[in-house]
Amino acid sequence: MPFTRGKKSKEAAGNKASKVNAAASENQEETTQVKRSSSPPHGAPKKRTAFIDITNAHKVTISLPGRKREAAKKVDKKTNSSSVLSKNQTNLQKSSSVSSEGSPAEKERSDVEEKNEEPQSDDSSPAEEPVDVSSSAAREVPAHIQRQPIPAEFDIDSDNSEDCYMCPEYAKDIFDYLKKREERFVLSNYMDKQPYLSPDMRAILIDWLVEVQENFELFHETLYLAVKLTDHYLSEVPIHRDMLQLVGSTALLIACKFEERCPPPVEDFLYICDDAYKRRELISIEANILKTLSFDINIPIPYRFLRRYARCVNVGMDTLTLARFFCEMSLMEIDFVLERGSRLASACLLMALVTKNLGGWCPILQFHSGYQVSDLKPVVRKLHSMLQAPSDDNLKTIRNKYSHKVFFEVASLPLVDVNVLEKALASS
Structure with missing residues (x-):
């Protein structure tokens, strides 16, 4: 009896060894591209099993297309078996509703729902309806931040819609902000x-x-x-x-x-x-x-407002240069330190327009500057008195500068008569 058991175990071991060898040979043929030896090279220390396999050999997986498809089918059968019944019932209800109604809109809606439907278990809750983010409540903008529309006759920035450097969308907002900022200075x-x-x-x-x-x-x-x-x-x-x-x-x-x-x-x-x-x-x-100055040096200056307001009436470069001459001459007078830059720029432009006989203060200038002629009269008269006064021989840099051809020799132009100026101020 012991001999028989030993023989049987020997035969079983032989059969088992033959199966292992066959499986090993089969795996060797299938994994010819992945060659990783688990035994250390000659002279290398033994692998310390107290730690994980730092060679990451345990993470190597062999991709077999046939087996992968079979495993995927098994997983699909297991995961979808619980929802087949509920899905079939839903499809039957949809088909019955389509056959009864037969409208194209209902058919299209059922097709969309069938595409978007995901398998759910019997105890799962129905999918929530999407929230309409484009509702009227979400689109409402508070009144205090709504942008005021610019009338078409006063729009001077639409021509520069393709020029990102001109900031046509925010140009008026920028200058309105600068005008409010003047109150701090x-x-x-x-x-x-x-x-x-x-x-x-x-x-x-x-x-x-x-x-x-x-x-x-x-x-x-x-x-x-x-x-x-x-x-x-x-x-x-x-x-x-x-x-x-x-x-x-x-x-x-x-x-x-x-x-x-x-x-x-x-x-x-x-x-x-x-x-x-x-x-x-x-x-x-x-x-x-x-x-x-508390490091707040971004002070609004009249030069920027002057260039902006000149664009409102499309004046020529010679008229704009004349207004710049008036504005630069005012820098030397202590009396003009009190004036805000936007108001001083408006007065200089108005005086240049009257000097060139180009009209007075039109509605578009009033819209963009925020000043009426009554607001500008004192500043214009003060400018005229400054230019009419005899010049100091030691303070001729600005006059010499604007007497050059580059500046259209505007400093040599005769000063507008005070009666003509008062008439223009009264009619504007």
Whole structure:
């Protein structure tokens, strides 16, 4: 009996070994592309089974198309067996409804529902209906943020709809915002706070800044912003007359950093001051100006409004240059420090239109500027008085600048008669 059991077990072991060898040979033929040996190479340490197989051999799976399809069929049979009955009942109900009604709309709706239907178990809840996000409540915009439509006769930005740099969709909103922002930068005559300065000293400084702007070929926006920064700083901090040029040149440096693409270096500003100041002094006054203004240096300037309002009536470049001449001359007068930039720009444009005999303040200008003629009369009369006064021989930089052919020699044009100006102001 023991012999018989041993023989039987030996035969069984032989059969088992033959089956394993056959399976191994079959697997070897099927996995010719994946060759990974589980035994370590000669001389390598044994694999430490306390940790996982760091060779990732246990993650290698062999893809067999035939077996994969058979396994997928088995999984489909198991997962779909519970929902076959409910799906067949749903299809029967749909077919009965289609045959009874027979309308194309119902047939199309049933086809869409049949495509979108997913298998569900018997105890699953029905699918929720999609939420209509395009409802009237979702589309409602609060009244305080709704954009006011611009009348067609006052639309000056639609021609630039293809120019992204002109921002035609937001141009009016931008200038309306700048006009509201002017209220934060209203100044008064600050000369009472400056015991060592006078209006004439300030005029000499502005005349010198215009000369620097020409020599450095800076933008006009840089010049106007530098003047604004100087006025706002002087309205807060009393300084000695020896520091006035340093304040002006430093304000111009800050404006260059804000407006210019390639601002001049600090050494250039020290050079134009004849090296009267040191680099540390300029850096120190720059920090002091920024702190005094709370680093809020984006001050609305009249030059931007003037260019905007000139587009409303499509004036020529010569008329716009004449208005710029009036506006730049006003920089030297302390009395115009009180004026808002948008109002000053409107007054300069109105005076240029009257000088060129191009009409008065039309409705489109009133719409975009927000000013009526009654609002501009005091500023226009003040401009006319300034230009009518005899010029100082030491303050001729602006007049010489606008006497050049590049600027259409507008400084040499005769000043409009006061009676003609008053008549235009009364009829507008």
